[in-house]
Amino acid sequence: MKKILVKTKIQKLTACLLLAGMAFTAVSSVFASPEQDRKSIIEYFETRFVGIPLSEYANGVYAYDTVGRESWEAIEEFPPYEIAIEKGQTMWETPFANGKTYKDCFPDGPAFADQYPRWDKKQAKVVTLPLAINQCREANGEKPLKYKKGSINDILAYIAYESRGKKTHVVIPEGEPGALAAYEDGKKFFFTRRGQLNFSCATCHIQNAGNRIRSDNLSPALGHTTHFPVYRSKWGAVGTLHRRFTGCNKQVRAKPFKAQGEEYRNLEYFLTYLSNGLELNGPGSRK
Amino acid sequence: MVKTIRGLTLSGVAMLLTTALMLPAIQTHAADAVKGSNIEQGKELAFSRKKGNCLACHMIKDGVSPGNIAPPLVMMKSRFPDKNVLRAQIWDASKRNPETAMPLFGKYEVLTESELDKVTDFIYSL
Amino acid sequence: MKLAIKLLLIVVLGFTSTVILAAASDKAAQDAIAAADQARKKAASVKGEWRDTGKIIKQAEQTRKKGDFDKAIKLANKAERQGKYGYEQAMSQQTLKMPSYLKY
Known part of the structure; x- marks a missing residue:
């Protein structure tokens, strides 16, 4: 009995030391708090694009792509994502086989997109809106939806549309080392070069934001998350943020990660945090 | 026998x-x-999206809708008097600038060594 | 007549020796493919796998099955190098270094 106690004490001590070590490396390798990161990146964009108000970044690349903006505004007059919103509303209102609805899972819904992504203490991981939707479905005996294409985009489009006007406010709860570690992990992902072409997310979407790659204007990281799910002409459909991540990774010739896997959820946590204060205006449309 | x-x-x-x-x-x-001379073949490689795709970032004479991420490829002989330096730059641009946005065409074998020679010949001719 | 038989024998001999040589390089191709897959997995273990490495390994395997062992080995070696590069690329960035264009 005593022996076992001693053992668990040692285990606890090791765990504590490990945690402290992790926290230390996290802090020592970046020297910055999430709020310092956000401010530094905002400052960068303010210097790079003088005179563009911060709130404009909710419009993504059209904050500074004046040529593209005209055709974008024309498209938005007859939004290609309207059908998705309608289908999503039907999904929201149609009860599951057990008689319950999405509203039973999400009492604040349907206008609750601003609550995600968030750190879930119980699950000890970042929970995104698509993940929460599938957890709700599975808890009610329904099949989970696919994470990149298909009807998940309908329900997301409806929730995004109902949440328009709310502001991004990702919280990294204090006293939750796991939450900060998830943020740091997403940040590291963002700044890490990968793939045969050796680009990081930041290479294009911070360092070269506003420059053209061939004839495409590169979008700013600031505001990347405000308008998802997004109708892309290239896709001819509405798609999720993680589908877009997949596309980006493939373009730099890196093997993409799993949609809603830890890598992309943590990346979403970091990326959405950067947009704190920006208005949610999804679903959006892009080239 | x-x-x-x-x-x-x-x-x-x-x-x-x-x-x-x-x-x-x-x-x-x-x-x-x-296929013709090294310079001609190098041009084809430089313009091809799957190979050099130099036009993604650089303006090049005769190239359609170039990007503007990186400097236009002009006066290369005065910018790179030593052709080997130019080749090394294409091979691994991170050596001169660790924060470069340029792919490491040689180091990561985006182009083969012989393709790299041809692209260098072409760029050097600009 | 005698000459024809001799010639036939020579061709058959030549062919068999080629087959024997080929059998030897099938093993070499298999080894090269295994090494490539190991390199790919090593890169993946540090989240550094490249997009096409798995595809190239599959191509190598198909080429091997068709009997073109030299090409299979070439492809496998290419994939193995990609695995190495991807691993080194990820390892060289284990400690996050913030770009200088961001000011703190």
């Missing part, structure tokens, strides 16, 4: 022939000869 030797030689030839038939490599050499 002589006959056996001749037989062996013949069988050797036959073996070589059958082996050679299984190697399609010879064809590529023939194709290379048809």
Whole structure:
């Protein structure tokens, strides 16, 4: 009995030391708090694009792509994502086989997109809106939806549309080392070069934001998350943020990660945090 | 004795022939000869989206809808008097600038060494 | 007549020796493919796998099955190098270094 106690004490001590070590490396390798990161990146964009108000970044690349903006505004007059919103509303209102609805899972819904992504203490991981939707479905005996294409985009489009006007406010709860570690992990992902072409997310979407790659204007990281799910002409459909991540990774010739896997959820946590204060205006449309 | 030797030689030839038939490599050499000078081939590689795709970031004479991420490729001989320095830059641009946005065309084998030679010839001619 | 038989024998001999040589390089191709897959997995273990490495390994395997062992080995070696590069690329960035264009 005593022996076992001693053992668990040692285990606890090791765990504590490990945690402290992790926290230390996290802090020592970046020297910055999430709020310092956000401010530094905002400052960068303010210097790079003088005179563009911060709130404009909710419009993504059209904050500074004046040529593209005209055709974008024309498209938005007859939004290609309207059908998705309608289908999503039907999904929201149609009860599951057990008689319950999405509203039973999400009492604040349907206008609750601003609550995600968030750190879930119980699950000890970042929970995104698509993940929460599938957890709700599975808890009610329904099949989970696919994470990149298909009807998940309908329900997301409806929730995004109902949440328009709310502001991004990702919280990294204090006293939750796991939450900060998830943020740091997403940040590291963002700044890490990968793939045969050796680009990081930041290479294009911070360092070269506003420059053209061939004839495409590169979008700013600031505001990347405000308008998802997004109708892309290239896709001819509405798609999720993680589908877009997949596309980006493939373009730099890196093997993409799993949609809603830890890598992309943590990346979403970091990326959405950067947009704190920006208005949610999804679903959006892009080239 | 002589006959056996001749037989062996013949069988050797036959073996070589059958082996050679299984190697399609010879064809590529023939194709290379048809395509024209190194500079012309380098231009094709530089403009191709799947190969050099230099136009993604650099303005180049004759290139349609170039990007503007990186400097226009002009006056290369005055910018890179030493052709080898230019080649090294294309091979691994991170050596001169760790924060470069340029892919490491040689180091990561986006282009083969011979493709890199041709692209260098072409860029150097600008 | 005698000459015809001799010639036939020579061709058959030549062919068999090619087959024997080929059998040897099938093993080499298999080894090269295994090494490539190991390199790919090593890169993946540090989240550094490249997009096409798995595809190239599959191509190598198909080429091997068709009997073109030299090409299979070439492809496998290419994939193995990609695995190495991807691993080194990820390892060289284990400690996050913030770009200089961001000011703190």
